[in-house]
Amino acid sequence: MEFTHIFGELFIGYFLLLLLTKVLGKTQITQITTFDFVSVLVLGELVGNAMYDAETGIKEIIYSILVWGGLIYITEFITQKFRKSRQLLEGKPSIIINKGKIDFNELKKNHLDINQLQHLLRAKDVFSITECAFAILETDGTISVLKKSAFVNPTKQDMNLPLDIISLPISIIQDGEIIKENLPRVGWNEDQLIQELKKQNVQSHKDILYAEWREGSPLFIQSYKMN
Structure with missing residues (x-):
């Protein structure tokens, strides 16, 4: 019992x-x-x-x-x-780096030391405090970072380069199984998918570990065997 x-x-x-x-x-x-x-x-x-x-x-x-x-x-x-x-119930974000300067009072209030701050910054690809203009400690304990302009990577718009089409990648095959509910999202049926696989010399979807479709790009295929 x-x-x-x-x-x-x-x-x-x-x-x-x-x-x-x-x-x-x-x-x-x-x-x-x-x-x-x-x-x-x-x-x-x-x-x-x-x-x-x-x-x-x-x-x-x-x-x-x-x-x-x-x-x-x-x-x-x-x-x-x-x-x-x-x-009161959720807390509020804290600005712990303001205009490139560490706010010690905010660090102390949030029980953070310099080593912890550096760890949080590295998680955001900021390896030196001198690169950071603003850092905000969010209510969930994560950190949001705004880099100084000298350390921000240039965008295509900055360089006057043509912009690519942004599309969401869609999984088509996982672990050798066709994800049928995703096929209509790319405008395919199973026969069309098989034809696409044959174009890349794949005889069966069961040989595929992962396949991903993205607009404007060829079908990405990863087989079980690494070439």
Whole structure:
């Protein structure tokens, strides 16, 4: 009965957490703030601790997750509707480098040291603080950087070069399997895809690890065997 009880709690908790993440949105993962981090930890603890508590049943797990999820949902709703509440509940970005100068007070306020700042800058391909004009520490802990003009790569527009067409690449084959739902997006059917493969001396799509279509470019094909 103990194993059945644990299985039931895990099963119910799994689907409730899955449902809750769908309702709350992707920001719980992709743009996690301090509040989001705490809320996710608590959700995990509610299920984890209840698993090994004999006095806690499925009803208590459902109730706890729904109440905590409801509180998070209300908080997210408030921050969306009332702009002034965002600073209190989510925090605000901090300018830690301003006009090329490190703002020590902002570093101290955000509990950052120089080594941590350098690490964040390197993640943005800035290997010297002298290259940076502005750096903003976002609420999710990432950093946004604006380089000084002398260190910004020139664009095609700057060099008066013709601009290429920007298109989204579309996966056509993955792991030897045709992604049929993507074929209409490129205006192909399976027969047309096979013909394109034969043009590149590929006899079967099952030999392909990955194939990608992009407008204005030939079909990119990567077989299982590296040539």
